[in-house]
Amino acid sequence: MTTGADHAAKVGPAGTTHGERQAMPLSPHLQVWKFTVTMAASITQRATGIANVSGTVLLAAWAFSVARGPESFGPFAKFLTSPLGMIILFGYVWSLCFHMLGGLRYLYTDTGRGLVPATASRVAWFVYIASFVLAGLIALGATAARGA
Amino acid sequence: MSHKGTSTFIMQRASAVILIPIAIWFLWSLMAHAGEDLAGAEAWLKKPLNFGLFGTFVTIGALHGRIGVSEVIDDYIHGGMRGLFSALNWVVAIAVIAVTWWSLLSL
Numbered sequence: 001m002t003t004g005a006d007h008a009a010k011v012g013p014a015g016t017t018h019g020e021r022q023a024m025p026l027s028p029h030l031q032v033w034k035f036t037v038t039m040a041a042s043i044t045q046r047a048t049g050i051a052n053v054s055g056t057v058l059l060a061a062w063a064f065s066v067a068r069g070p071e072s073f074g075p076f077a078k079f080l081t082s083p084l085g086m087i088i089l090f091g092y093v094w095s096l097c098f099h100m101l102g103g104l105r106y107l108y109t110d111t112g113r114g115l116v117p118a119t120a121s122r123v124a125w126f127v128y129i130a131s132f133v134l135a136g137l138i139a140l141g142a143t144a145a146r147g148a
Numbered sequence: 149m150s151h152k153g154t155s156t157f158i159m160q161r162a163s164a165v166i167l168i169p170i171a172i173w174f175l176w177s178l179m180a181h182a183g184e185d186l187a188g189a190e191a192w193l194k195k196p197l198n199f200g201l202f203g204t205f206v207t208i209g210a211l212h213g214r215i216g217v218s219e220v221i222d223d224y225i226h227g228g229m230r231g232l233f234s235a236l237n238w239v240v241a242i243a244v245i246a247v248t249w250w251s252l253l254s255l
Contacts, residue, residue, distance in 0.1 A: 024222065026223060046216070046220060049213065049216040049217070050216075050217065050220070052209065052213060053210075053213035053214075053216075053217060053240070055209075056206050056209045056210050056213060056244050057240070057244055059202075059205075059206050059244075059248065060206060060243075060244045060245075060247040060248045060251070061247075062189075063193070063202070063206075063247070063248050063251035063252060064247050064248075064250075064251045066186065066189050066190055066193060066251065066255070067250070067251035067252075067254045067255055068251075069186070070186055073186045073189070074186075077185070077186070081183060089178075089182070093175060093178065096171055096174075096175060097175070100167075100168060100171050100172075103164050103167075103168070104168070106164075107161065107164065107165070110161065134175075138175055138178070138179045141179040141180075142178065142179045142180075142182045142183070145179060145180055145181075145182070145183075146182065146183045
């Protein structure tokens with residue numbers, strides 16, 4: 001028979017038991033949830049983070065094409081200035097804007113502030129709106145620079 | 149993965165803080181120079197400030213991204229596949245950094 005004291009004695013310091021590791025805590029349940037803007041912003045932060053990783057792959061490929069010369073740069077630049085390329089570029093710009101603004105939101109909430117639901121929701125809405133405004137301004141600026 | 153939670157947490161935040169001003173510089177540069185030809189791109193990359201900031205943006209960005217993707221892997225990939233995905237995650241980050249610096253240094 002195992003007593004509570006026996007069990008307690010078997011539990012190690014960091015929540016581990018002898019001979020077996022405790023399972024890592026997992027993400028919230030996938031079917032039980034309610035829509036909140038902070039939840040959406042959290043998911044978008046992850047999605048844009050993954051998109052930004054693809055963006056760094058794109059930047060590495062771009063630098064590589066510059067180093068390789070006209071045979072590599074020509075087709076690459078042609079793709080980037082095609083409609084699909086422009087959509088990818090705008091998506092990357094927006095993704096960077098969102099992730100940067102969302103990241104500032106997390107750096108702020110990491111200090112224990114701005115966690116009241118009403119405030120957190122307002123800040124999350126602001127991140128969505130500001131990211132589109134910023135990306136739009138960059139796209140407009142780029143169009144103006146190309147036209148000039 | 150184990151016993152590295154605190155240092156990973158700090159690295160993710162520290163790299164985020166470094167990336168903010170460099171990302172602003174990158175977005176500004178993209179706005180000003182998007183659509184330039186090869187000669188323009190090469191001249192831009194050869195300027196020491198652009199050379200250094202571009203290399204730093206990709207390097208810190210790839211390392212910051214590796215941490216973020218590893219969190220997603222830990223949340224959703226279980227069992228033996230987790231090790232494979234974690235290894236691939238490192239390979240992508242290192243390849244991006246290596247290709248970028250190779251390219252910059254061979255200009």
